[in-house]
Amino acid sequence: MNDWATKGYLEPGEIKTTLPRKELLMKHLIAISECIQEIPCNPCVTVCPLKAITMKDINAIPVIDYEKCNGCGKCVGICPGLALFLIGIKNGKGIITLPYEMLPLPGKGNEVYLLNRKGERLGKGIVMRTVIVNKQTKSSLITVLCENEDDIYHIRNIEIIK
Ligand code: SF4
Ligand code: SF4
Known part of the structure; x- marks a missing residue:
């Protein structure tokens, strides 16, 4: 088994x-x-309106042409593996859109903990936008603003502050 699969x-x-x-x-x-994971899956490829995502074959991992992508987020919302994110930089701050399947949902302006891939808290950020992509499950895309632009390479989840 791969190391990442053992670690989680x-x-x-x-x-x-x-x-x-x-x-x-x-x-x-x-x-x-x-x-x-090289498994048969490709909704990210078929949903992209700009054909910015390609795969060598159905089992290959997706490749994104960053020059074509306009950041619409459709691929992030449809990915069953929660494996896609949007990242950007504005005025030295970082912006990340991530898939979120927990409840309750945070709202615009809420402060949340920013978590790395391991689930460790890296700091706090502000929710800029919450978009529900599945009305039944309430699975959503959450866009957060973080103070440090380099955090866009590390933040991959959020935690509601109680
Ligand atoms: S965010 Fe980019 S890659 Fe994803 S669907 Fe939109 S244009 Fe395509
Ligand atoms: S990024 Fe998501 S939708 Fe695309 S192949 Fe991987 S798991 Fe499937």
Whole structure:
């Protein structure tokens, strides 16, 4: 079994794709993939209106053309593996859109804990937007603002502050 499968989380070195150029991240949000399991799955490819996601075959991992992506988030909302995110940089701060399947949902302006891949708290951020993508399950896309732009490479979940 792979190391990540035993641990239950990914180390940055286990992610197989490269990251977008910083200049692009400063223009608008860009989709990134942390999909590493080679299983038959491709809704991210079929949902992308700009054909920015490709795969060599149905079992391959997706490749995102960052120059084509406009950050619409459709792929993030449809991915059953919660393996896609949007990241961006604005005025030195980081912006991350992540899939969220917990309740209650945080609302715009709420302060939340920002968690890394391991579930450790890295600090606090502010919710900029909550979009429900499945009315039945309430699964959502949460967009958060973080103080440090470099956190976009580490934050992959949030925790409601009680
Ligand atoms: S964010 Fe939108 S444009 Fe970018 S890869 Fe995903 S579906 Fe395509
Ligand atoms: S939809 Fe998600 S899990 Fe499926 S191939 Fe795309 S990124 Fe991977």
